[in-house]
Amino acid sequence: xxxxxxxxxHCWADVVSDEDIRTYxxxxxxxxxxxxxxxLVIDLYNLVYKGGAKYPHELEPDFPNSCGIYAHDAIExxxxxxxxxxxxxxxxFYVTAQFNPHRVNSTRRVHLPMVAHDCEIHEAFAxxxxxxxxxxxxxxxxxxxxxxxxLNQRRIDSLIVCGESTSGCVRASVLEAHMLGKHVxxxxxxxxxxxxxxxxxxxxxxxHKYADVMHLxxxxxxxxxxxxxxxxxxxxx
Amino acid sequence: xxxxxxxxxxxxxDKQVFSQGxxxxxxxxxxxxxxxxIDVSYNFCGDKREPILxxxxxxxxxxxxxxxxxxPHIKSLRDKCHDKGIPVIYTTGIVxxxxxxxxxxxxxxxxxxxxxxxxxxxxxxxxxxxxxIMDEIAPGPRDIxxxxxxxxxxxxxxxxxxLNDLGxxxxIVTGTTTSGCVRASVLDAFSNNxxCTIVEEACFDRSQASHAVNLCDMHAKYxxxxxxxxxxxxxxxxxxVYNLPTGSPLK
Numbered sequence: 001x002x003x004x005x006x007x008x009x010h011c012w013a014d015v016v017s018d019e020d021i022r023t024y025x026x027x028x029x030x031x032x033x034x035x036x037x038x039x040l041v042i043d044l045y046n047l048v049y050k051g052g053a054k055y056p057h058e059l060e061p062d063f064p065n066s067c068g069i070y071a072h073d074a075i076e077x078x079x080x081x082x083x084x085x086x087x088x089x090x091x092x093f094y095v096t097a098q099f100n101p102h103r104v105n106s107t108r109r110v111h112l113p114m115v116a117h118d119c120e121i122h123e124a125f126a127x128x129x130x131x132x133x134x135x136x137x138x139x140x141x142x143x144x145x146x147x148x149x150x151l152n153q154r155r156i157d158s159l160i161v162c163g164e165s166t167s168g169c170v171r172a173s174v175l176e177a178h179m180l181g182k183h184v185x186x187x188x189x190x191x192x193x194x195x196x197x198x199x200x201x202x203x204x205x206x207x208h209k210y211a212d213v214m215h216l217x218x219x220x221x222x223x224x225x226x227x228x229x230x231x232x233x234x235x236x237x
Numbered sequence: 238x239x240x241x242x243x244x245x246x247x248x249x250x251d252k253q254v255f256s257q258g259x260x261x262x263x264x265x266x267x268x269x270x271x272x273x274x275i276d277v278s279y280n281f282c283g284d285k286r287e288p289i290l291x292x293x294x295x296x297x298x299x300x301x302x303x304x305x306x307x308x309p310h311i312k313s314l315r316d317k318c319h320d321k322g323i324p325v326i327y328t329t330g331i332v333x334x335x336x337x338x339x340x341x342x343x344x345x346x347x348x349x350x351x352x353x354x355x356x357x358x359x360x361x362x363x364x365x366x367x368x369x370i371m372d373e374i375a376p377g378p379r380d381i382x383x384x385x386x387x388x389x390x391x392x393x394x395x396x397x398x399x400l401n402d403l404g405x406x407x408x409i410v411t412g413t414t415t416s417g418c419v420r421a422s423v424l425d426a427f428s429n430n431x432x433c434t435i436v437e438e439a440c441f442d443r444s445q446a447s448h449a450v451n452l453c454d455m456h457a458k459y460x461x462x463x464x465x466x467x468x469x470x471x472x473x474x475x476x477x478v479y480n481l482p483t484g485s486p487l488k
Contacts, residue, residue, distance in 0.1 A: 157401070
């Protein structure tokens with residue numbers, strides 16, 4: 001949970017003008033993680049880590065799909081988010097790209113040939129047997145997938161979202177979750193894009209229109225409280 | 238269930254297959270149902286009780302007397318839900334004045350142009366817009382009406398989002414036609430992992446065989462087909478807190 005006064009205390013502060021922040025003042029509110037929440041991990045597949053922790057423009061000739069340093073910087077925070085969710089028994093849903101040489105592309109980029117390994121989830125985030133893993137071919141994790149059925153089955157009313165790219169599949173999925181009436185918390189440090197500007201402005205947009213953009217520490221604190229509550233109930237039982 | 242309405246249509250072998258295949262188990266009602274009333278409009282009931290072959294002269298989609306037999310049951314379910322604060326969601330059709338959005342409907346029925354009313358009395362000799370919901374069960378201020386173009390109540394509509402907003406986890410399904418929009422909606426609900434209870438007396442079709450066999454199929458695979466006498470007491474037992482519309486304009 002973050003207070004109303006911290007509403008604009010986010011990474012976009014250096015790219016959004018004071019005038020624009022004033023325009024959006026009426027949107028300020030307390031942010032929070034929903035009650036019966038699930039974690040949605042979007043497109044953390046090998047392709048976006050290729051070439052190592054360099055800037056995407058340096059990687060472009062050989063690895064045009066890599067998010068380079070932005071992807072690598074998010075590895076540790078994302079690992080912490082996932083283990084925090086596991087500890088709090090938050091169900092985890094991984095979505096990754098469908099490998100198919102003839103697939104419908106989820107962006108309009110010119111593609112280099114891909115291999116199946118490119119679409120597998122990065123080893124740092126290997127799913128556990130109790131997690132749900134599914135594939136998609138379009139930006140939104142809901143489009144043409146059974147995600148909403150999974151959420152309905154477990155009565156999940158809200159999502160924590162992490163992954164990439166902020167402006168692409170993260171935004172598309174957050175928008176659709178919002179349209180379906182789900183509360184969404186996007187974890188700032190656990191999302192990334194090829195471009196820092198795009199990352200920041202898309203977080204800004206989502207925060208004001210569709211979701212609560214939250215810092216990793218805020219989300220982890222919330223999850224920790226849930227573990228403590230659970231332990232208290234277990235002790236008193 | 239005692240003798241089901243589809244029993245007369247099935248062969249002995251069919252009955253054995255369903256029973257030995259484990260079909261038709263009872264899924265249960267869910268904890269927070271919403272009532273769905275599908276397309277109970279003048280188009281599907283006609284504007285008076287008359288035999289179906291008379292009724293379809295003016296309302297080509299009419300289900301005739303079967304519709305009028307279901308109306309009191311739909312009304313008692315609706316009234317019970319109002320009493321209990323259980324959400325009531327209606328669907329009905331919508332069509333442009335020029336009929337363009339009839340789309341695929343026009344491929345299969347030669348009389349779809351009659352559905353386009355231009356809001357004025359037409360050859361039907363009725364001033365009803367065929368998509369108006371029947372006066373007998375007219376929606377109240379706290380009910381939700383969803384306009385749709387296609388069979389499923391979910392297709393191209395905000396229904397799933399509304400159910401989430403309401404905090405509903407399941408549907409009580411009524412309306413028409415059993416083989417058309419009811420079945421399409423139940424299938425989508427099932428695919429979305431929502432439990433469906435179909436109230437047998439509150440669903441109707443223009444074809445008796447289709448009504449029975451579609452109820453049979455849905456009971457086998459997707460939903461519980463239950464008599465209204467069992468559903469009403471179960472609704473009574475629900476102690477709901479839903480985020481219902483207030484029904485009053487915002488101040």
